[in-house]
């Protein structure tokens with residue numbers, strides 16, 4: 001059906017009228033945790049009580065009911081609004097409520113969620129560290145989520161009752177002991193497993209925020225009939241799962257034959273309306289932007305800056321997992337380039353609010369077959385040119401015209417960062433080597449590991465530098481590429497670390513022969 005003939009919905013117009021921001025709410029009379037209600041001086045709050053157990057909720061009450069019952073103690077002391085990304089604050093008065101449906105500034109630029117930092121600064125770094133630490137691993141709604149445990153920094157004004165969460169986040173920060181020592185001579189190498197998550201990628205972190213806000217907008221009778229995205233497979237999986245949990249229709253635009261079967265089946269299983277389009281991701285992205293400006297479909301891609309508010313919590317979580325010590329490097333695979341900025345923003349907020357005293361250097365890693373940011377970086381940040389993205393095993397980052405290019409450039413510059421690239425052979429070899437040390441990573445993480453290998457070999461990253469590689473999706477979504485690699489089925493690739501199964505006759509003698517040979521090859525050499 002052509003968009004113009006679509007008439008069953010109410011007229012749908014995007015709000016682009018600048019508004020004066022709502023002033024922050026006054027401090028509350030009572031709190032869910034003990035703090036001094038002063039907006040003028042830094043309070044010295046008593047840390048949240050870790051040891052006092054709360055009474056068990058009544059048997060007929062669930063955790064959402066319990067949060068509702070306690071709602072009166074969760075006052076809205078903090079606020080946030082959309083502002084043009086990287087605008088000169090003294091020159092721009094443009095801003096929007098987060099309840100507006102708006103994705104771009106008046107000039108057509110990106111937006112950013114700006115928090116009332118003055119209100120947040122009323123509490124010192126120790127206060128925030130203690131508060132966030134006190135919520136880890138709990139089931140209290142919604143703080144059991146690694147995203148919503150930082151609610152004041154994410155969507156401060158949303159009612160906990162409107163939140164749609166799968167208790168995402170709190171993902172494993174894995175000490176890559178053997179990989180680091182054996183392949184890189186490093187003893188402080190870590191992998192942040194953001195893909196060990198509800199739908200198997202870091203997208204859950206942003207999607208819980210976006211779908212929660214949509215849930216709120218629908219309760220406010222705002223014109224949002226469904227939520228849509230273009231996707232290389234992970235955004236669509238997260239969107240469809242969170243929408244399904246909330247009973248909200250989801251629509252996903254996928255580039256036909258360019259995503260893994262596991263990723264394709266996720267939105268299908270979750271009941272999304274799936275359009276398979278004969279174009280690449282960039283073509284899908286152009287279409288969803290056009291469609292969402294005509295129809296009451298809310299845009300769920302990271303062009304929508306709400307998503308990045310959730311994704312930034314992975315950075316805060318890394319600091320928290322290191323007891324608020326700052327790593328030297330964080331390496332993030334980049335495609336549409338929202339996530340690298342989200343990491344920067346999370347780290348930067350922690351510094352600005354006094355939780356840490358510096359931020360790590362960021363590395364954005366791209367597939368050489370889809371490397372517009374890398375080329376831009378190598379040109380010394382001369383004119384940015386989108387590229388035609390070629391096929392890559394890192395299919396979720398096969399993106400040539402990233403919507404968040406300006407955000408990524410900002411993040412790299414502000415963090416004294418670096419952009420690296422990985423060829424197909426490099427990323428597949430890195431993935432296979434990492435898997436051989438007990439991981440089971442996705443090809444995008446292979447891209448990030450390749451960047452690390454290159455920076456170690458050139459001496460930019462030192463052997464004792466504390467380094468975090470962000471693993472963005474679960475390896476189980478990409479079993480076909482692993483199977484092809486280990487079967488040595490990939491044209492023009494040596495598959496040096498392939499470990500194919502050995503076919504053996506099913507008799508004792510044959511099995512013994514093969515095993516003896518294997519054990520001899522593995523026996524320690526004296």
Ligand SMILES: Cc1ncc(COP(=O)(O)O)c(C=O)c1O
Pocket residue numbers: 201232233234235302333334335336337338339340396397442444472473
């Ligand atoms: C698994 C995976 N890794 C990395 C990325 C890159 O993230 P971003 O688009 O925010 O750069 C994506 C999506 O683009 C992804 O799905």
Ligand SMILES: N[C@@H](CCOP(=O)(O)O)C(=O)O
Pocket residue numbers: 229230231232233234235236300301302303335336338396397
């Ligand atoms: N890898 C992404 C591409 C779209 O990125 P987004 O963060 O802008 O939604 C995907 O999985 O679709």
